[in-house]
Each structure stands twice: as structure tokens, then as C-alpha cells.
Amino acid sequence: MKIQLVNRLKVLPVRHPIRGIHTTNRLLDSNIRNIGIMAHIDAGKTTTTERMLYYTGFMNRLGEVHTGDTVMDYMDQERDRGITITAAAITLPWKKHQINLIDTPGHVDFTMEVERSLRVTDGGILILDGSAGVQAQTLTVWRQALRNKVNLIAYINKLDKPGGDVSKTISSMEKRLNITPLLTQMPLGEGKSLFGLVDLVDMTAFVWDRGSEGKLFKTLDQTELKNTMYSSWEEALQRREELIEKCCDFDNQIAEDVIVAERYDQVEASLLREGLRRITLDSENSGLVTLLGSSYKNIGVQPLMDAVLQYLPSPENKSYPFLRYYGSKFCGLVFKINYHPQKGVLSFIRIYSGSLTTNSSVYNVNKHQTEKFGKLMIAFADDFRDVNEVGPGNIAVVSGLKLSMTGDTLVESAALAKSALEKISKANGKDEEVNEAALASPYVPEPVFFCSIEPPSMSAQKQFDLALECISREDPSLRVKQDKETGQTVLGGMGELHLDIVVDRIKAGWKVEADVGKLQVAYRELPCEETSCDERFERRLADRVHSLHLALTLQPSEGKGPAVVEWSKDGQSVEVFSKIKPQTRKVIENGILSGLQTGPLLGYPVVDCVVTIQHVQIGRGTSAPMISAGSTFIARKLVKQMDVRLAEPHMNVEIICEDDVIDIVMQDLRRRRGEVDYLQDRSADGQGTGLSLVRGEVPLAELRGYSTELRTITSGKANISMELSRYQLMSEYDQDQAIQEVTGFSP
Numbered sequence: 001m002k003i004q005l006v007n008r009l010k011v012l013p014v015r016h017p018i019r020g021i022h023t024t025n026r027l028l029d030s031n032i033r034n035i036g037i038m039a040h041i042d043a044g045k046t047t048t049t050e051r052m053l054y055y056t057g058f059m060n061r062l063g064e065v066h067t068g069d070t071v072m073d074y075m076d077q078e079r080d081r082g083i084t085i086t087a088a089a090i091t092l093p094w095k096k097h098q099i100n101l102i103d104t105p106g107h108v109d110f111t112m113e114v115e116r117s118l119r120v121t122d123g124g125i126l127i128l129d130g131s132a133g134v135q136a137q138t139l140t141v142w143r144q145a146l147r148n149k150v151n152l153i154a155y156i157n158k159l160d161k162p163g164g165d166v167s168k169t170i171s172s173m174e175k176r177l178n179i180t181p182l183l184t185q186m187p188l189g190e191g192k193s194l195f196g197l198v199d200l201v202d203m204t205a206f207v208w209d210r211g212s213e214g215k216l217f218k219t220l221d222q223t224e225l226k227n228t229m230y231s232s233w234e235e236a237l238q239r240r241e242e243l244i245e246k247c248c249d250f251d252n253q254i255a256e257d258v259i260v261a262e263r264y265d266q267v268e269a270s271l272l273r274e275g276l277r278r279i280t281l282d283s284e285n286s287g288l289v290t291l292l293g294s295s296y297k298n299i300g301v302q303p304l305m306d307a308v309l310q311y312l313p314s315p316e317n318k319s320y321p322f323l324r325y326y327g328s329k330f331c332g333l334v335f336k337i338n339y340h341p342q343k344g345v346l347s348f349i350r351i352y353s354g355s356l357t358t359n360s361s362v363y364n365v366n367k368h369q370t371e372k373f374g375k376l377m378i379a380f381a382d383d384f385r386d387v388n389e390v391g392p393g394n395i396a397v398v399s400g401l402k403l404s405m406t407g408d409t410l411v412e413s414a415a416l417a418k419s420a421l422e423k424i425s426k427a428n429g430k431d432e433e434v435n436e437a438a439l440a441s442p443y444v445p446e447p448v449f450f451c452s453i454e455p456p457s458m459s460a461q462k463q464f465d466l467a468l469e470c471i472s473r474e475d476p477s478l479r480v481k482q483d484k485e486t487g488q489t490v491l492g493g494m495g496e497l498h499l500d501i502v503v504d505r506i507k508a509g510w511k512v513e514a515d516v517g518k519l520q521v522a523y524r525e526l527p528c529e530e531t532s533c534d535e536r537f538e539r540r541l542a543d544r545v546h547s548l549h550l551a552l553t554l555q556p557s558e559g560k561g562p563a564v565v566e567w568s569k570d571g572q573s574v575e576v577f578s579k580i581k582p583q584t585r586k587v588i589e590n591g592i593l594s595g596l597q598t599g600p601l602l603g604y605p606v607v608d609c610v611v612t613i614q615h616v617q618i619g620r621g622t623s624a625p626m627i628s629a630g631s632t633f634i635a636r637k638l639v640k641q642m643d644v645r646l647a648e649p650h651m652n653v654e655i656i657c658e659d660d661v662i663d664i665v666m667q668d669l670r671r672r673r674g675e676v677d678y679l680q681d682r683s684a685d686g687q688g689t690g691l692s693l694v695r696g697e698v699p700l701a702e703l704r705g706y707s708t709e710l711r712t713i714t715s716g717k718a719n720i721s722m723e724l725s726r727y728q729l730m731s732e733y734d735q736d737q738a739i740q741e742v743t744g745f746s747p
Contacts, residue, residue: 029316032393034100034350036087036117038145039127040135040721041106044157046084048127048295049103055215056092056200057303058380062213062298072103074382076508077501085501086474087113087336089348089379089395100395106137108723109495114141116406116442118148120335120350120395123280123312125304130156130292131163131582133172135722136654142177147443151280151313153289155304155478159187163691172290182246182276185303186236188229197292197300198232199239200226201276202269206231206303214298214718228434234337238267244272250287251275272701273310280311295316315393322439324354325420330354330362330412332396332403333439339470340727341509347401348379354412354438355391356398365409365417374400406476407441435501444476446605447492448649448700448724451499452517460512467510471502477731478502491524520742521701523725524607525558525644527600533638534615537630548630552592552638553612560608563596568614580616584627588616591628595635601644602742606729608647611635642686646725646735649700654693655710657718662692664713669694672702675732697725701738 025461037045049072050063063070068079072088084105092099102121104114118124124145128138145152146378156169157520170181188196188205188485196207196217205220226233241264248255254267254275261267279287289311293300323331336348349356356362360370377397379386411417455464468489479492498521506512531554538547557564567577567585575584592613596606618627653674657665662679669676678695703722710718730738739747 003110014557018579029393030099030314031097032314033097033312033314034120034122034393034395035308035312036102036104036114036121036124036150038104038114038118038124038141039106040129040137040141041083042134043106043127043129043132043135043138045103045106045127046070046503048125048155048157048301049090049101051214051295051298051301052092052094052099052101052305053090054213054553055305056094058090058092060552063283066274068468071381077504083107085110085113086338087117088379088381089336089397091395092622093377095309097309098470099305099308103143104141106141107497108137108140108721109493109498109501111137111140111144111445111494112442112475113142115148115445116335116476118144118150119442120333121148121150122315122318123153123308125151125152125308126154126570128154128156128169128173130159130165130169131161132656133169134653135447136723139176140723147282151283153291153311154181155279155291155293155300155305156549157293157295159292160192160297160299160446162191162502163295164191164194166292170290173290177288179286179288180246180249181703182243182279182287183239183290183292183299184243184276184307185290185292186232186239187292189234194294194297194299197303198236199303199570200236200243203233203236203240205232208299210298214301218304240264247272247275247279250279250282250285271729277311281313281317286737320352325423326353326411326416328409329358329416331439332356332362332410334401334406335442336409337406337474339474339509340399343375343384343399345374345399345401345470345473346377346384346403347398347412349396349398351390351392351394351396353392355389356396357389358387362401362410362582363412363414363417364404365411366405367408369403370414371401371403373398405473409439418651439499442476445494445724446522447477447479447494448522449495450490450492450520450522451498453491454515456513456515463510464506464512464514464569467506467512470509471505475502488517491519496707519704521648521738523602523604523649524603524647525604526608526647526729527606528645529555530555531638531642533634533641535632535634535637538619539626539629541626544621545619546622546630547628548622548627548634549617550588550613550631550634551615552634554638554642555610555612557608557610560610562607563593563605564610565592566610566612570614573614576616577613584618584624587624587628588631592635595626595632596639598636598639599644600640600642601646602739604644604646605637606644646730646738648730648738650697650725650728651700651703651721651722652695652725653698653703653722654695655718655720656691656693657714659690659692661666661714661717662694665694665710665718668710668713670698672698672706674698674702698722699728699734700724 018347037049046065050070053071054062065082066710073079073084075085078085087102102117104117158164166327173181184200185199195203198205203222207218208214211214244264244267257267257271277291277420282290289302291307295301331353332349332351334347334349338346340346345664356376357498360377361370363370375386375629377386379397402544409514430499468480472478477494481490483490491499503514503516506514534551536549592611599606674696676696680693707720710720736747
């Protein structure tokens with residue numbers, strides 16, 4: 001074992017001390033970039049990041065995904081499987097700037113990692129596979145970036161591959177992302193012959209030295225380019241004109257510059273670059289600055305890092321309305337929790353204002369508690385460096401916070417939180433809850449798969465519980481609950497791989513060989529007709545009687561999604577409701593929603609409905625917890641009266657396969673109740689890469705273990721990617737089959 005460990009350590013790249021990293025106010029906000037790298041799985045995110053580490057001097061040699069010696073994929077599960085599982089943060093210097101970079105997963109099962117990373121980044125790089133274009137998870141991360149208002153640039157990677165095609169990738173971006181790519185570079189050579197790029201902004205060519213692992217490259221100015229590669233220069237001029245023409249549609253200043261210059265080729269490079277930056281910083285337009293390269297072949301990464309500085313926003317370019325309530329005092333958001341075997345629980349914090357210093361305490365607005373943290377650090381993937389202070393715009397890591405969770409807001413003190421709340425209340429003209437002083441938490445998706453899990457023996461129960469506590473605190477998309485009927489622990493996750501990784505981590509990190517039950521699909525229950533309920537809840541505690549009377553009406557609402565609670569607009573009801581405090585109304589709403597989480601058929605959440613509160617009567621002295629419990633009790637009474645149908649999750653499926661197995665793939669999808677809605681021959685100009693693209697929609701229940709089975713039936717000639725599409729009402733036959741599978745009995 002020792003020999004194996006030593007051998008493994010020998011092949012890992014050596015990390016050099018980083019110079020030029022500033023974590024305090026000494027570095028201007030304008031020189032900081034907080035960025036995320038996002039893409040579909042296998043588009044080259046980690047490979048690109050590893051090149052950045054190498055070219056900035058952080059590593060002494062290149063780490064490769066296929067050899068398992070990368071810095072950013074540091075978990076054993078990541079290196080064994082060759083995929084990114086958890087988002088990794090690192091701080092890099094580049095040309096007198098500081099880049100705080102987060103490498104995110106590309107697999108749909110770990111979409112929560114992308115979500116919480118984008119919640120705290122100002123800008124991002126959307127990487128596309130030049131041989132595949134926009135893929136399923138590309139669309140998902142694109143929508144996540146739009147939801148979090150992250151300014152993006154695009155990077156078309158893998159242009160060294162035989163199927164790499166810039167024009168087809170640009171076309172797929174236009175059709176599927178509904179944007180206009182602003183191509184700022186032109187490739188020199190194609191496929192395996194790719195050797196350089198032309199920067200269309202200043203008409204400079206870069207030719208890489210293959211023997212230097214991309215560290216060395218020759219720069220040719222426009223005159224040298226014209227004299228040595230005339231046809232490329234001529235083509236670059238034409239493409240530059242096309243770029244400027246497209247930019248005029250998004251930026252009036254560039255249009256004016258063209259009018260003043262009278263010719264496209266007379267527009268100065270500095271003016272064009274400023275215009276591209278304005279377009280990137282404007283989240284409302286559909287122009288997307290796009291760069292090219294092949295990270296694996298070490299081409300295009302340095303210009304990509306330059307583009308990060310030139311086009312993506314610094315913290316001072318972003319507007320955060322909540323900062324006016326905190327001024328220059330410390331305010332930050334916990335966006336990630338990580339359990340470290342030596343350092344304990346680590347909290348990753350994006351600092352929006354003020355600064356953190358060692359040996360200080362913070363106030364958790366969500367938990368209403370003050371906590372003192374241990375060490376203050378900055379992250380270098382799985383390595384952490386102690387610092388004395390971290391200033392605004394940076395990402396800090398602290399140890400020792402016992403209460404903080406992902407999405408919690410931390411401020412300097414309880415007094416500051418109270419002051420912020422008073423300012424918010426005054427601005428809104430009404431009393432608000434304390435949590436209105438908190439920042440918005442990342443969106444947490446609902447699980448689509450469940451399975452039971454148990455320790456192998458009672459002696460392992462304590463370690464098993466500790467493992468689940470640590471992992472669930474790290475990963476908000478992992479749901480852990482106790483089945484009241486069976487007493488079993490049930491895990492809910494985003495997919496097979498997600499749950500498989502959790503079980504593997506319990507085994508590797510806590511030495512518990514957990515027993516895992518059969519994978520179950522997360523169904524939903526849809527009401528078939530309007531239902532009403534008029535109930536009274538009453539409980540006696542000591543000498544006090546707590547009571548609540550609710551009259552509720554539930555109406556089906558197709559396509560509504562999660563259940564919604566509304567208050568009746570009837571004149572008499574409005575008068576009664578006006579006497580109820582906003583905090584109490586919120587407690588009633590949350591209680592009702594809690595009661596709808598367990599449907600009458602199989603115990604899955606009730607969705608696609610609106611519950612209207614017709615009448616409320618609260619007994620004198622009834623406490624908030626009893627109001628919540630009463631609302632849940634009455635909502636469950638309502639649910640038991642309903643007639644419901646099951647809805648199952650459907651997945652958007654995308655399969656790339658070789659032409660000779662296309663019929664096998666199509667037949668197999670139809671056998672799984674799938675509907676194929678798109679089929680495209682990926683062969684370039686009819687000469688053929690021999691690949692076809694299949695898109696369709698398939699019920700998730702039919703896709704358990706499908707990735708492995710697909711590789712088997714096609715002899716490894718096909719790859720699948722998928723994302724959640726919608727919940728679809730099941731036929732009576734399929735519903736009966738699902739009920740029998742879950743309960744073990746025929747309905």
C-alpha cells in the first residue's frame with residue numbers, strides 16, 4: 001500500500017507558490033474576475049482549467065483527465081471515473097489581475113454544483129465541443145447562467161478533432177441558444193492540422209510551438225500575417241467585417257465608430273474591443289463573444305484568459321441592490337460546504353462588501369445566530385492557504401462554522417442585520433420577515449430518483465449517520481429522510497450516478513459498506529377534480545388550547561408545476577384576512593404546502609394545483625408552531641379526499657452514435673416508450689464522420705441503467721446525455737405498473 005501511494009504521489013504535478021495573489025483591499029475590484037467554467041460533460045472544462053494552471057505558473061507540468069493527475073478533479077471518485085463531480089475553486093494571477101475560477105461539473109446529476117457556483121460568479125466561460133455543438137447539458141447550464149444573470153463568453157473547444165466544425169457549432173448556437181455568436185477569432189488549419197488562431201479584433205495571428213506544451217507561441221502582426229499567409233489574412237479581413245457588422249446590431253457606439261471611420265477596416269481595435277465588452281456586460285442583448293481553440297492540443301488558452309480580463313465583468317461592474325443596506329460592512333453568502341478530513345467542515349463564502357479577518361465572528365441572518373470561525377483561507381482546489389484578511393469581491397474559505405448551510409447570508413453582526421431589516425421595512429413601507437435581510441439562496445432542484453439505504457450492522461449506525469449528515473450538508477440536492485412506515489433511511493438524488501457517488505463516498509470516507517435498495521423514480525400526484533375541505537384543528541398543551549379553523553378549495557391547474565397557495569379575493573374573506581399578520585399568513589401557507597408533500601396514492605408530492613384559502617379562524621393564544629402543524633393537518637385531510645393520477649418524469653435524451661447502429665438505437669428507444677423527434681446526419685458535407693444525432697423524450701423509469709446497456713447493444717458506438725424535460729400524466733396501465741413496482745401489490 002505504501003509503495004502504491006508513493007508512486008501515485010510521484011506522478012502528481014508539483015504546485016508552485018503563487019505570486020501576485022491579493023485577498024485584501026490592496027487589489028482594486030476592477031482587477032478581480034470571479035468566473036465559472038461550464039459545459040456539457042466531456043467538452044473540456046477541466047482540461048482547459050488545467051492549462052490555465054500550467055500557463056499561470058501554478059503547476060510545473062500539465063495534469064490530464066485521462067491519467068488521473070489533475071488538480072481540479074481531486075476526489076478519488078473523479079479521478080477514477082474521469083469526470084468532475086464537485087465544483088472546485090482556485091485563485092490565479094494573470095497579467096496583474098486575479099482570477100477566482102470555479103470549475104463545475106458537466107453531468108446532469110450534479111447540476112446543483114453548477115447552480116450554486118453560478119450564484120456567486122460575476123462572469124463565466126461557456127465551453128462547447130466543436131465536433132458536437134450545443135448539447136443537452138449545454139442548454140441546462142445556459143439557462144442556469146441566464147437565471148443567475150451571469151455574463152458569459154463562449155469558447156469552442158476540440159477543433160483538433162476530425163469532426164470539429166466552427167460553422168456548424170455557430171449554427172447550433174444560433175438555433176438552440178437563440179443568440180448571435182460574435183466570432184472574434186479565426187482558426188489557422190483544421191482538424192489535426194490546427195496550428196494557430198487569428199485575433200479578428202486587432203488582426204494578430206498566434207502560432208503555437210507544439211514542442212513547448214503550448215507555453216511558447218509566435219505572435220504575427222497584421223503585416224507579417226499578410227506577407228506570410230496572404231489568403232488567411234484576406235479571409236480574416238472579411239470575417240472582421242462580418243464581426244463589426246454584427247456588433248452594430250447590439251452596440252450603437254460601434255455603429256457610430258463605423259460611420260466616422262467610413263470603412264469597416266478602419267475601425268480601431270481598441271474601439272471594437274471596448275464595444276465587445278459593452279455587449280458582454282449587457283445581459284439584455286443576445287450577442288455572445290465567441291473564441292476558438294483546442295485545449296488538449298494547447299492552442300487558444302492564453303487568448304482565452306486574456307478575453308476573461310478584456311470582456312468579463314469585475315465585481316465593480318455588477319450591481320447588487322442589497323448592498324445599500326449593508327454599506328461597507330461585511331456581507332457574504334455561503335455557497336458551498338465541504339467536509340475536509342483534516343480541517344473539518346469548510347464554508348466557501350463569496351464576499352460582497354466589507355472584509356473578513358482572522359479571529360472574528362459572523363452573524364448568520366438565516367439561523368439568527370452568531371458564530372465564531374476558526375481559520376481564514378483561500379482555496380487552491382483541495383489545498384488551502386491561511387490568510388489574515390479577505391476583501392470584497394473575493395471568495396474566502398473558513399473553518400469551524402457549525403450552523404451555516406449553503407445559501408445562508410453572513411453579516412458582521414446582529415446589529416447590522418437588524419439595521420438592514422429596518423431599512424428594508426422602511427423602503428417597502430411594511431413589516432417584513434427577518435429573512436428579507438438575507439440574500440437569495442441558490443435554486444435547489446427536486447430529486448428524480450430515490451433509494452433506501454441502511455448500514456450493514458448496528459455497530460456501524462453511528463458512523464453511517466455521521467456520513468449522511470456530512471454529505472447532505474455538502475450537497476443540498478441530496479435529500480435524506482426517514483420512511484415513517486418502514487423506518488428505513490431514504491436517499492433522494494438527481495440521478496443514478498449521483499446516488500452511486502454518494503454510496504461510494506460513504507464507503508471510501510467513512511468505511512461503511514451500506515446496503516442499498518432498488519432505485520425508485522420520483523413520481524408526482526396530480527388531482528383530477530376540484531376538492532373542498534372545511535376542518536377544525538384543536539390541541540391542548542398544558543392549560544392552553546390551540547385551535548385553527550381553515551376552509552380550503554383545491555383546483556387542478558395543468559402545467560402549473562409545484563402547488564400554489566392563494567387567498568380568496570371574496571370581499572368578506574379579504575376583510576377577515578386583513579387582520580392576520582403577514583408572518584402568520586406565511587406560516588399558514590408553508591403549513592399547507594407541507595401537507596401537500598405527501599399524496600394519497602403513493603405518498604409523492606401533489607403538484608399542478610392551486611389551493612385557495614376561503615376562511616381562517618385562529619384561536620386566541622395559538623402559537624406559530626401550532627398554526628403550522630394545524631395547517632399541515634388540515635391540508636392532509638384535504639389530500640385524502642382527492643382523486644389523483646400519477647405523473648412520471650420524462651427526460652430529454654440526446655444520443656450520438658455511429659451510422660451503422662442507428663437502427664438499433666431507434667428501436668431500443670421506441671421499446672422504452674420513447675418518442676424520437678429529431679434525427680440528423682452529422683457527416684460533414686456528406687463525406688462523413690459517420691455519426692448521427694438522435695434527440696427524443698423518454699420516461700425516466702425506462703432509463704435506469706440505460707447508459708451501460710446502450711454501450712453494450714451498440715458495442716460502445718453510442719453515447720447518451722439527458723436532462724429533465726417535464727412531468728407527464730401516465731396511462732392507467734403504466735400507472736398500475738408503477739404502483740405495483742413501488743408497493744409490491746397490484747392496485
